[in-house]
Amino acid sequence: MRFRLNAVVGAVLIGLVLAAALMAQVWTPFDPMKLDLRARMQPPSAVHWLGTDEFGRDVASRLIAGAGTSFEISLLTVAFAMTVGAVLGVIAGFLRGWVDRVLMMLNDALLAFPGMLLALGLMVVVGASKYAIVVALGLAYAPTMVRVVRGTVLSIREREYVEASRMIGNGEGYTMARHVLPNCIAPIAVLATSMFGWVLLSESALSFLGLGVPPPAPTWGNMLAASRPHMDTAVWLSIAPGLCIALTLLGINLLGDGLRDRLDPRMAVA
Amino acid sequence: MSDPAHDHPLLSVEGLTLAAPSLGVDVVDDLRFHIGRGEFLAVVGESGSGKTMAARAVLGLLPPGIQRTAGRILLDGEDLAAAAEPRIRALRGAAIGMVFQEPMVSLNPALTVGAQLAEGLRLHHKLPRDEIRARSLEMLRRVQIPDPERCLAAHPHEFSGGMRQRIMLASVMLLKPKLLIADEPTTALDTLVQREVLDLMVELARDHDTAVMLITHNLGLVARYASRAVVMRQGRKVEEGQVGEILRRPSHPYTRNLVDALPRRGAAATPVSGEPLLAVRSLRVEFGGRGWLRRNRRRVVAVDGVDLDVRAGETLAVVGGSGSGKTTLGRAVLRLAKANGGEVRFRGRDVLGAGGRDLHDFRMGCQLVFQDPYSSLDPRMRVGAIVAEPLRHLPGMSDADKAARVRGTLEDVGLVGFDARFPHELSGGQRQRVAIARAIVRHPAFVVADEPVSALDMTIQKQVLTLFRALQRRYGFACLFISHDLSAVEEIADRVAVMQSGRIVETGTVAQIYDAPSHPYTRALLEASPTIDLTRMLESAA
């Protein structure tokens, strides 16, 4: 197993964020919600490593807590989209016929909406809360998963070893379980990795717009939104949350690249 | 004895060594040969022999991972290996032309044929547009493309493989090169088309006194077209000489192997009487048609009223070109493709309408060996598991029995100890043996083999076919052997059915078909197959 540089860097970055997210459940330097009006708008120092915001809350702690929230939402959303996508995709790819056509019609209708738009629209219906975001984003991204799963199932079905399985006398169900599904995992894993990144970005964007996780709970997106009025006086407030999002996305992209390189080495870069 | 070709050769390769640093091997090792003006040289070898890389090296078109580490390549005395880039580019196309193997991807799909023909002329001869057009049209007529004017404006995907290869030839010969390098130019084509294209190539070469370097693994082509040959193995030249000499009296053991790998007629089997094991009557299979977006797509009849019998223990070969329907026939008989009419009986019982229990019994008695060794094995399963899988349907076999059967079968196919390996660790020939093992592990009565060796090297083909024949004698299964190559089945078939456009045009024993064919299509196939000629020649000389 040769480890590629980009996958390693990606894994390290994600590992750090994941560690922060887990740590958030247990400990943060300061209480992310605690106001301290005497310590407002302080630049980074030995006490507050990344400074404080307009309410005197410790930025570093809020970032760590935000990591926890974003990660949780993204994981749940990807799990949701993957489950819906996998089930429907397998059914459509397996059964074909009118079931496939109806499912694909509905799926294409949802795909006709750009992701963020659908999420925004759904937020109107479900309201703003952590789980509402999971549902909205999950439904917005599930159609892509359905498409990919279905496509993968369809192509694997045509492979000769699947026909060989039928030749041997294996039933359709056994063939699907033993030969088709295990070989579908790779492209789905790559998509899931990418999707994690899209969801994280979308959640941050929604929070930035004020339609995501409601304050005072911190997410990187709403921290960035809150920093806008103070852009010229408190630069660190604008830089820190954005940097977190960027580094996390970078890590995800590198990890995804590493995965893809293992599967298709022709595209690789050194 | 002075050999004028040798004294002033057109192309002289001296001590060429090509290395692949990342793999740590030499792809070509100290190769030397020459080609005289107007001469036809064949470079023969199997996969891994380095013949393609040597050809690429002449044009300076080596892929990124391969470098020339030693040797000279002299074209009319000028060392191409030492020449500067602009000089090489000036020679490419104008002095040396190259025709490639895959007609489906050797022409740019985004440009018209006319644009691609014109490119070389504009670059090397700087001719005005009407002159280019005139010459292009003339050349297209010469290569017998119907309606050349339309062809110029059309795109490559509108033409079949054979036509594209002609267009390629036209494009290359328009520049009147001194040397034409043809790298397996007809391997992807049908037998009949192959003959036309190669005959055309020879004509064109003669027109312009162009030397030809034909790279091939097919000894039949070598015998028919080349005057001299160079045999390569794993990067080294092992033999060189006049074609007749090399083939009749090969000096190197490898050459002898290659010649021995040519199919010879097998011993005729004693005809079996009684009810046929498999009886096919008026079988009909159609494709295409309905669907609201494909209203106007005509229905294609792939199998048009076919009658066949296969008797227990015998091998019936079904031979035809692409589009003949032979693969569809094989699938329909096994119920892997839907039949639209006719009847198939196995051991007297109906197959096409069978359901449940009957279908299951049918499946137990028949098996299929697929064409592509690279996709017929589940990449996630080990060899042992792949071969054992069919046994799950045999009732009353204990685990120990199954393990013993698997071991025995692997031994039969010569893959002892391979149980724990994965398909990607095996070579093409080994994979095909696993596929055969999987097919026979249940001792079926009937096996359909769909071009099982077409994708393999010649010597490996021979091995696998010999194995197959031995297994057949041992286990006594009947076989429907599907192939596009008449010569390949001579060795293994008892009877042959020739198929064209969905119909069987002739059936008979091997002796009848090969020695006294009656249908014109059969005769055309026999004439077109260079390997058969060669085999006859060798047999008569022996």
Place this chain on the structure above:
Amino acid sequence: MIGYLIRRLAMTIPTILLVAAAVFVLVRLIPGDPVSLLLGEDADPAQVIELRASLGLEEPIPVQFGYWLAKVAGGDFGVSIASDRPVLPLILQRFQVSASIVIGAVGLAVLVAVPAGLIAGWKQNRGVDFAIVTVATLLLSIPSFWLGLLMLLVFGIKLGWLPVVGYVTFGDDFWRALGYIVLPVATLTMIEIGVLTRMARASAIEVMRLEYVTHARAKGLAEWQVLARHVLPNAFAPTWTLVGLILGNLLGGIAVIETVFTLPGLGRLLVDSIYARDYPVVQGCLLFTAVIYVLVNLIVDLCYPLFDPRVSAE
């Protein structure tokens, strides 16, 4: 070719209908009485009765859909509760702003990304490739709103070169309008360069493995000629499809850029109207954007045969 065009056009109509149906269902799902959602809390009772009738609220749902579809197809998207203006003209006006930024950004990005991707693919695994891929990956990992904020911080606030807030249409004052639009377009362009470069590189690598590229070299063409005449047209096709997807996605996500740069665009309109519970506008924005997305993809598909003549033959 004509067959392909007609088929593709024909497929668009059911898609648009489905999209409309989805929007209809979505809006109906919003908790509350449909009429008060559309007219606001203190609406004129006469208007309430009239709207009830024209929406056919007494009828079964599919019939209601029919009424609604008829209104919408005729251009009647209702009236904004917040501003009392008809919705469709409002959307169109805002759309011009968003579209100019999106199209400008994607256009510029394509001009940079395609050559960059080709070069990276051509020199695969060498220094240049590594550099280009690294830059592209970094660019696409940056959230657009953060990059926008940083650009604003540097160029608007610290350096004072460009205005921070505001917008002027090109019709009114070209140079001032340009000043307002430079930063948002630059931000988007940079991010899309990241995405498109990688795609172009992947396509270039695919194409360069194919035999006709080697054949072109064997004819004696110089590398740049091979790249331009043989690789580029064939590698461009998948990138073109991606352009369609990106345009659509940007139309959906443009709200964040418009928020950062305070631009009166369509995204901002949607977000504001969600806050204000101005449901006619929400409905209108959703429907309009989705239909535009469908049309964009249609145009992308119709142009496809220009790059890949094989497509129209299917």
